Amino acid sequence: MSAERLVRGLRRTLDDAGLQGSFLVRDLHSGDELGIDPDVEFPIASLVKVPLAMATLERVRRGELDGAAQIVVEPGRITTPGPTGLGRFRHPARVAVDDLLYLSTSVSDGTAADALFALTPPAEVAAALHGFGLGGIRVRHTIRELNETVAERLDPADTHLAHSLAIEAGTAGRGHRIPQLDVTRANSGSARAFVGLLQALWTPSRVDPGVAERVRGLMADNVLRQRLAPDFSSDASKWSSKTGTLLNLRHEIGVVEHTDGQAFGVAVLTESRVPAFNQPGAEALMAQVARTLRDELRQH
Secondary structure, three states: OOOOHHHHHHHHHHHHEEEEOOOOOOOOOOOOOOEOOOOEEEEOOOHHHHEEEEEEEEHHHHHHHHOOEEEEEOOOOOOOOOOOOOHOOOEEEEHHHHHHHHHHHHHHHHHHHHHHHOOOOOOOOHHHHHHOOOOEEEOOOOOHHHHHOHHHHHOOHHHHHHHHHHHHHHHOOEOOOOOOOOOOOOOOOOOOHHHHHHHHHHHHOOOOOOHHHHHHHHHHHHOOOOOHHHHHHHHHHEEEEEEEEEEEEEEEEEEEEEOOOEEEEEEEEEOOOOOOOHHHHHHHHHHHHHHHHHHHHHOO
């Protein structure tokens, strides 16, 4: 089957399931790649925590920040909701910058991320990406701003209404009535931009090797492994990744390293037309499509 025919079939499969997205898989050694609409921009949700980690670690390397410095996080001072981490704490917590990096990146703790954003604001993270030679990823706001959507104002039983608005209120130009879903106002990027970021971390040139190694380690320790990990983890491979989720958006970026030396960067950014928070079938399909693209590349 030709690559073009394969991509057409995968796009139809996604559409039948109420999904559309930006997919790209790249052989990090040869540069060969295969994708589905890899240049379409999406709001990136928690994927922004990877650029945040890179910028923070670069500042630590330069001596502008001390990784051992203790940051006091007061309950209510950084009010970023989330199912895990400091956002669930009831009392003040004193956490080192280096440990905030683990919580933000590996546990996807939004409160920890905002404590880091307080040290390195979005504009400085964006400048760091530019310094690394990475384009196509826009960092405009913190995690707290990301989570101030209509869903936070609704009773949990009515969150399907927020998902319905997320699905129905978009524009053909990727604008949106919900600012966090408008690519001209939100943190945003494409699959191609994020595969470029993964390439820079796994084959560093402009990114300091020590910084790159630490971010790779944080991604290897990612605890959220229900999305792409089942299709990319095995005894013969290692999967390092970061997820991002907001309303009808489900994303994951990562690298699968095989014991034979092959390594593939994978970026999957999707939006669903189904107004439901829990969609395990959509997550399984995302992984299936990404693995099919990877398998096609491995055959050539």
